[in-house]
Amino acid sequence: MQGIHKSIKSFMTLSSAKKQKISSNATDISSMNEIRAKITDIQSSDNLSVLSLDANGQTMRLMALGLSFPLSHDLEILLGVKSSNISLATSIQGELSISNQLPCIIESLEIGTLLCSVKLRFGETLLRSVITKASALQMGLHEQQNLIALIKASDLSIIKIFQTSETKCD
Numbered sequence: 001m002q003g004i005h006k007s008i009k010s011f012m013t014l015s016s017a018k019k020q021k022i023s024s025n026a027t028d029i030s031s032m033n034e035i036r037a038k039i040t041d042i043q044s045s046d047n048l049s050v051l052s053l054d055a056n057g058q059t060m061r062l063m064a065l066g067l068s069f070p071l072s073h074d075l076e077i078l079l080g081v082k083s084s085n086i087s088l089a090t091s092i093q094g095e096l097s098i099s100n101q102l103p104c105i106i107e108s109l110e111i112g113t114l115l116c117s118v119k120l121r122f123g124e125t126l127l128r129s130v131i132t133k134a135s136a137l138q139m140g141l142h143e144q145q146n147l148i149a150l151i152k153a154s155d156l157s158i159i160k161i162f163q164t165s166e167t168k169c170d
Helices: 002-012 017-023 133-138
Strands: 032-045 048-055 058-065 076-082 085-087 098-112 115-122 126-130 146-151 157-162
Touching: 002 058, 032 058, 032 126, 048 076, 085 126, 098 126, 098 133, 098 157, 115 133, 115 146, 146 157
Parallel strands: none
Antiparallel strands: 032 048, 032 076, 048 058, 076 157, 085 146, 098 115, 098 146, 115 126
16 A cells, blocks of 8 residues: 555656656557567467467467468567557466466556556566556556566467578578
8 A cells, every 4th residue: 555655646746747748658558569479389270370489488379360371380470469458467376367477577657647658678578568547556566566467369469570581502
């Protein structure tokens, strides 16, 4: 409870110009995060594929319907996920059906009128999660805090495939 009051108090002491800047930035819920990953396994049935991936040494899964391009093991891809599709947890007890549970550190918080934009470091990758201000305050979020970013396999998309170039020397 003390963390909530501290977060509210620190927000209330900001100048109104700073509050306006924070408020406008924290509302960009449509921004797309990018995660570079390598395909480690592909399972397909009918029109459905589940890809196992390695991103920053962490196993991830992507669920896709009707892939119209060929994929193979060890292929490097760029994943996309909306900021509003990244949930946060400070701790997890028990099992979850959410496949992607990424250990992160909070780099910064931007608290707006209704929303909070949380900048996260996942290995070498920076992510942004947009959650409600009420949730951020309830969780007592602060910079340098360890937490878990939760992303459903169906919320990931492939936005780029990196072609491997094998050059031949004559």
